[in-house]
Amino acid sequence: MLASLIDPVLEPDAARRALPLHAVRASRFAEWALGLPAPAQAWIKAQGLEAPPDSPLLLPDSEGAVLGAVVALPEADPAPGMDPEGPLVFARASAQLPPGVYRLDAPDLPAGWATDVALSWALAHYRFDRYRPLTRSAERRPKTRLAWPEGADRALxxxxxxxxxxxxxxxxxxxxxxxxxxxxxxxxxxxxxxxxxxxxxxxxxxxxxxxxxxxxxxxxxxxxxxxxxxxxxxxxxxxxxxxxxxxxxxxxxxxxxxxxxxxxxxxxxxxxxxxxxxxxxxxxxxxxxxxxxxxxxxxxxxxxxxxxxxxxxxxxxxxxxxxxxxxxxxxxxxxxxxxxxxxxxxxxxxxxxxxxxxxxxxxxxxxxxxxxxxxxxxxxxxxxxxxxxxxxxxxxxxxxxxxxxxxxxxxxxxxxxxxxxxxxxxxxxxxxxxxxxxxxxxxxxxxxxxxxxxxxxxxxxxxxxxxxxxxxxxxxxxxxxx
The missing domain is CATH 3.40.630.10 (Zn peptidases)
Known part of the structure; x- marks a missing residue:
C-alpha cells in the first residue's frame, strides 16, 4: 500500500537542510521576486515571467546550483470545496522537481491547505506496478521529499x-x-x-x-x-x-x-x-x-x-x-x-x-x-x-x-x-x-x-x-x- 511503500514527507528538522519551495500568488510575484538574490531575479527576467508558471520554476544561485523553486498559488483564497484541484499544484511539483528535499515557504497558503499539500505531494508517487516486474523500481522511495508543512495533520x-x-x-x-x-x-x-x-x-x-x-x-x-x-x-x-x-x-x-x-x-x-x-x-x-x-x-x-x-x-x-x-x-x-x-x-x-x-x-x-x-x-x-x-x-x-x-x-x-x-x-x-x-x-x-x-x-x-x-x-x- 502507498503509505508503507513511500515516505513522502520528513521529520520537521529536515527543513534545516531542505531547499525552499515557494508558493506565490500571481499578483505578488513581482514584489516577491525583488527579494530574491540577483541571479534568481535575472533568471526570472530573462524568461519574461510576470507570474509564476504552471509548472515549478527552479531558481539558480550565483554558481548555477539550485537555490529553490517556485509554484503558483490561486490568486484568491478559494472557498472550501470550490477549488478541489488547487492543492494539486504540489502534486505536480512533487513529480516534476529534480531529486532533493524541499520545504514549503508559503506565507499566503490558504487556510487548511497544509494537510492537502502533504497529501498531494505523496499521491504523486503512487504507482500500480504489480504487472510490471521488469520495469518496477527496486527503490520505492521517492526522489523528491517534502518536510512536513506546518499545521499538517500527520495522522490524517x-x-x-x-x-x-x-x-x-x-x-x-x-x-x-x-x-x-x-x-x-x-x-x-x-x-x-x-x-x-x-x-x-x-x-x-x-x-x-x-x-x-x-x-x-x-x-x-x-x-x-x-x-x-x-x-x-x-x-x-x-x-x-x-x-x-x-x-x-x-x-x-x-x-x-x-x-x-x-x-x-x-x-x-x-x-x-x-x-x-x-x-x-x-x-x-x-x-x-x-x-x-x-x-x-x-x-x-x-x-x-x-x-x-x-x-x-x-x-x-x-x-x-x-x-x-x-x-x-x-x-x-x-x-x-x-x-x-x-x-x-x-x-x-x-x-x-x-x-x-x-x-x-x-x-x-x-x-x-x-x-x-x-x-x-x-x-x-x-x-x-x-x-x-x-x-x-x-x-x-x-x-x-x-x-x-x-x-x-x-x-x-x-x-x-x-x-x-x-x-x-x-x-x-x-x-x-x-x-x-x-x-x-x-x-x-x-x-x-x-x-x-x-x-x-x-x-x-x-x-x-x-x-x-x-x-x-x-x-x-x-x-x-x-
Whole structure:
C-alpha cells in the first residue's frame, strides 16, 4: 500500500537542510521576486515571467546550483470545496522537481491547505506496478521529499494515503486476480491489522443463511458468492454499518453487456473497496463507534444456471423481486445486505456502490451521487464534502418515481423499462430494503479516473472518503447529529 511503500514527507528538522519551495500568488510575484538574490531575479527576467508558471520554476544561485523553486498559488483564497484541484499544484511539483528535499515557504497558503499539500505531494508517487516486474523500481522511495508543512495533520495524511492506496490497488487489479475470495482475503488482512473480526459465508451457505438475492446473482460463477461481515469496536458505542457492492466482474449476466461496456467491469467492486478503506480510517483513528462492514462479493457471469430475466426471487427482507434485467445486479446483492444491516437499527448506515451509468451521465466521473432522505445527515455530508474539497452531489429520492419499480408478478422489479431517472430509481429500490427510522445514505460513485492529472493517475480512484470520515468522526462518534 502507498503509505508503507513511500515516505513522502520528513521529520520537521529536515527543513534545516531542505531547499525552499515557494508558493506565490500571481499578483505578488513581482514584489516577491525583488527579494530574491540577483541571479534568481535575472533568471526570472530573462524568461519574461510576470507570474509564476504552471509548472515549478527552479531558481539558480550565483554558481548555477539550485537555490529553490517556485509554484503558483490561486490568486484568491478559494472557498472550501470550490477549488478541489488547487492543492494539486504540489502534486505536480512533487513529480516534476529534480531529486532533493524541499520545504514549503508559503506565507499566503490558504487556510487548511497544509494537510492537502502533504497529501498531494505523496499521491504523486503512487504507482500500480504489480504487472510490471521488469520495469518496477527496486527503490520505492521517492526522489523528491517534502518536510512536513506546518499545521499538517500527520495522522490524517497517513490514514488517507493508506485508504486511497487500498481503493486504487483493489480497483486496478484485474478480475482474474481479484475474485470474491480475494476480496474476502483483503478484508481479513484489514481485520488482522486492526484487531477486528471477519465472518465469511461462501457458496450455498450464503443462500442457506438467508441471502437469496446475493446467491442468485453469484451462483453461475465457478468462483462462488461470498458475504463478508467485519465487526470492530465497543458494542456500547454508536453503531455504524458500511455496505459495499462487491461485484468483482460484471458481464451483465444473460443480459450481456457489449464489449466496450464490459471493458472496465473489474472496477464494479469499487464500492466494496471504498467501505474497506473507510473502515481502515475509522479503526486507525480508534473512533468510538461499533463498526460493521458488509460486503456481498460475487461475479455476474453467464452459465446454464445463471439468473434469468423474468425470474422472481424472494429477498432476505421478504420482498419479492422480479428480474427485469440481469445487468442490474448490484442493487440485488445490496438489497440483501442492506436488509441485514438495517435489522439491527444502526445509528448510521452507509452504502457505496458503482451502481448506475445514469449517475455518470448526470454528474460525470468526478462527482459521486449522494442519496438520503435524512435532511440533517445530508446537510452534514455536503458541508463535509465542501470543507474537505471532496465533492459529493445530492440527487433526490423522488417518491413519485417509485411506481416505476412496480411489477405485475412481484413486489418490485429491479430494472424499470422507463429510460428516465435511472440513478434515482436504483436508489429508491435500495431504500425499500432499509427499515424505516434507520439513518441511511447511499453513494453512487464511479471509482475510476478516465484520464490522469497530477496525483491522480488514470485508473482506480477514491471518492468521498474524506467527507464520509469527517462526518463519522465529528458527528456520529460524538453523537452530535440531530
Amino acid at each position: 495524511v497517513a490514514s488517507l494515503l493508506d485508504a486511497t492506496a487500498l481503493v486504487r490497488d483493489l480497483v486496478n487489479t484485474p478480475a482474474e486476480d481479484l475474485g470474491p475470495a480475494d476480496l474476502a482475503r483483503a478484508a481479513e488482512h484489514t481485520a488482522q491489522r486492526f484487531g477486528a473480526r471477519v465472518d465469511v459465508l461462501v457458496g450455498d451457505a450464503v443462500r442457506e443463511a438467508g441471502y437469496p438475492l446475493i446467491h442468485a446473482v453469484g451462483r453461475a460463477s465457478p468462483r462462488p458468492p461470498h458475504l463478508i461481515d467485519l465487526t470492530w469496536g465497543n458494542p456500547a458505542h454508536p453503531a455504524v454499518t458500511l455496505v459495499g457492492k462487491g461485484v468483482c466482474f460484471d458481464t451483465g449476466g444473460l443480459d450481456l453487456k457489449t464489449a466496450s461496456g464490459m471493458r472496465l467491469m473489474k472496477k464494479d467492486m469499487g464500492g466494496a473497496a471504498h467501505v474497506l478503506a473507510l473502515a481502515r480510517m475509522v479503526m486507525a483513528a480508534d473512533l468510538p463507534v461499533r463498526l460493521r462492514v458488509l460486503i456481498p462479493a460475487v461475479d455476474n457471469v453467464v452459465a446454464g444456471n445463471a439468473l434469468r430475466p423474468g425470474d422472481v426471487v424472494v429477498s432476505r427482507k421478504g420482498l419479492s423481486v422480479e428480474i427485469g434485467n440481469t445487468d442490474a445486479e448490484g442493487r440485488l446483492i445490496l438489497a440483501d445486505a442492506l436488509a441485514e444491516a438495517s435489522a439491527s437499527a444502526p445509528a448510521l448506515l452507509l452504502d457505496c456502490a458503482t451502481l448506475t451509468g445514469a449517475a455518470r451521465v448526470a454528474l460525470g466521473p468526478d462527482l459521486p451521487a449522494l442519496f438520503t432522505d435524512d435532511e440533517a445527515l445530508a446537510s452534514h455530508l455536503l458541508a463535509a464534502a465542501h470543507a474537505q474539497r471532496d465533492p459529493l452531489w445530492r440527487l433526490p429520492l423522488w417518491r413519485p418515481y417509485r411506481p416505476l419499480l412496480d411489477s405485475a408478478l412481484a413486489d418490485l422489479n429491479n430494472a424499470p423499462e422507463s429510460p428516465f431517472a435511472g440513478a434515482i430509481t436504483a436508489a429508491l429500490f435500495l431504500k425499500a430494503f432499509v427499515n424505516p427510522g434507520v439513518r441511511w445514505a447511499h453513494l453512487d460513485l464511479y471509482a475510476w479516473r478516465p484520464s490522469s492529472r497530477p496525483g491522480h493517475p488514470e485508473g482506480g480512484a477514491a471518492q468521498g472518503l474524506r467527507a464520509l470520515f469527517s462526518v463519522l468522526k465529528n458527528h456520529i462518534a460524538s453523537d452530535t447529529l440531530p
